[in-house]
Amino acid sequence: MNFPELHGWDLSATEAVALQRELAQRVDLTPRLGDCRILAGADISYNKFSTTLYATIVVIAWPSGDVLETQDVVAEQTFPYIPGLLSFRELPPFLTAFRRLQTVPDVVICDGQGIAHPRRFGVAAHLGMWLGIPTIGCGKSRLCGTFTPPDLPRGSTSPLMDHDQRIGTVVRTRTGINPLFVSPGHAVSHEQAVEVVLMASPKYRLPETTRLADHRVNLLRQQANAAAAESPAYPDADSSENLLNSDTPEAD
DNA sequence: GCGACAG
DNA sequence: ATCTTGTCGC
Numbered sequence: 203m204n205f206p207e208l209h210g211w212d213l214s215a216t217e218a219v220a221l222q223r224e225l226a227q228r229v230d231l232t233p234r235l236g237d238c239r240i241l242a243g244a245d246i247s248y249n250k251f252s253t254t255l256y257a258t259i260v261v262i263a264w265p266s267g268d269v270l271e272t273q274d275v276v277a278e279q280t281f282p283y284i285p286g287l288l289s290f291r292e293l294p295p296f297l298t299a300f301r302r303l304q305t306v307p308d309v310v311i312c313d314g315q316g317i318a319h320p321r322r323f324g325v326a327a328h329l330g331m332w333l334g335i336p337t338i339g340c341g342k343s344r345l346c347g348t349f350t351p352p353d354l355p356r357g358s359t360s361p362l363m364d365h366d367q368r369i370g371t372v373v374r375t376r377t378g379i380n381p382l383f384v385s386p387g388h389a390v391s392h393e394q395a396v397e398v399v400l401m402a403s404p405k406y407r408l409p410e411t412t413r414l415a416d417h418r419v420n421l422l423r424q425q426a427n428a429a430a431a432e433s434p435a436y437p438d439a440d441s442s443e444n445l446l447n448s449d450t451p452e453a454d
Numbered sequence: 455g456c457g458a459c460a461g
Numbered sequence: 462a463t464c465t466t467g468t469c470g471c
Contacts, residue, residue, distance in 0.1 A: 246461075250463045283462075285459040292461075314460045324460070345460045378471085383460080461462050 203303045208332050211280060211294055218281070218290045219321070225331060226323040234389040235309055235336040238398055239264055242307035243411025244299070244329075245419045246292050249427065253279040256426065257295035258419035260411060261305045264402070267410055273299040274422050285345065286320055289328035300333060307335065309390070309398060311411045315339040316387035316395070318362055318370035320346050330388020337387030338395045339370070340409060344383055354378050359396060371396050375403040382407070 209221060242261045248254060257275040262268060275298045281290040292314075315324030316339025324345065330337035344362070349372045352358035356377045362370035362385070370385030373396055384399050386392060402409035408416075 246462080248462070283461060285461090288460055312460095319460080339460085341460050343460065346458085 203300045203306055203333065205300075205333050211290065213281070213290065215284060215287060218287050222287075222321045222323040222328075225328070226321050228331065229317065229322060229327055230389065231317070231386045231391065232389065233391045233394055235394050235398075238308050238401065240270065240305060240308045241398075241402055241409075241411050242303075242310040243313075243409065243413075243415035244296050244310065245313055245412065245415035246295065247416075247419045247423045248279075249423065254426075255279050255292075255295050256419050256423040257292070257299055258415050258422060259296070259299045259303060260415040260418060261303065261307055262411060262414065269414065271303060271305045272418060273302045274418075275299045275302075276422075276426065288314055289323075289325040292325060293328060293332065296329060297332060309336040309338060310387075311338050311340050311399065311402060311409050312387060313412055313416075314341050315345050315383065316370065316385035318345060318347055318364075318383060318385035322369070324385070324387070326385070326387025333388075336389040338390055338398055339383075339385040339387050340399050340412065341383040342380075342408070352381055357400060368392065373399055375400060375409075376407045379407050 241264050244259050246257045259273045261271040275295045277295040283291050312326035316326035324339050326337045326339035347362040347364045347369050349360050349362045352360040352374045358374040360372045361368050372381045373384045374381045384395050386395050
């Protein structure tokens with residue numbers, strides 16, 4: 203995919219919040235979503251206490267579910283996780299992966315919120331503004347807003363409200379299972395966002411795109427861990443003590 | 455000041 | 462998000 207640089211990423215948390223307020227003004231949710239035959243999912247994983255991020259994009263055909271393309275990226279974290287500023291941590295590696303993508307998806311389903319965000323600029327809205335294609339926020343939990351739990355049957359919904367404004371929809375994708383938090387990211391309506399998420403989640407709680415990306419990104423990380431254990435860049439302290447100290451006199 | 459807080 | 466075994470329920 204090809205897309206222009208929207209802004210730089212060398213920001214403080216304060217600057218990031220200011221940028222969100224600025225960019226949120228330009229969010230355009232005018233529905234421009236046509237056919238949904240090519241869906242994309244994106245996910246990130248990392249080792250606890252590590253700053254290395256593993257990112258994966260999975261593109262699938264629908265309704266066949268066939269995987270059309272995947273892209274993996276390993277990158278160092280450039281921004282920490284701060285609630286409300288998730289996109290500044292996750293978008294840099296995602297954008298690298300999307301640049302390498304040969305297939306242009308009809309819609310991207312993101313892990314996290316779209317406009318259901320304190321400044322109406324969650325990760326899906328931010329990604330959509332960069333890519334210029336329809337995106338949907340589909341979080342497993344709530345960032346902000348109030349709601350009444352939807353009825354138990356799959357397909358039941360309940361509006362996610364921030365005071366008097368609707369910012370998303372709480373959607374039950376499996377009967378009796380915890381609902382998802384769905385909101386428009388870019389170029390989609392509330393209704394379309396819900397429709398797409400329900401379509402992409404026929405059997406499990408999470409959309410197939412999210413499940414596939416989640417599975418693959420964890421394989422990527424675990425394989426990297428195994429490779430690192432097999433041929434470490436630097437031997438661990440215990441096994442290297444003798445080698446490292448062989449020409450170093452002991453202290454008195 | 456206190457509680458909440460996507461991944 | 463990650464760590465982590467078994468277990469309760471449809």
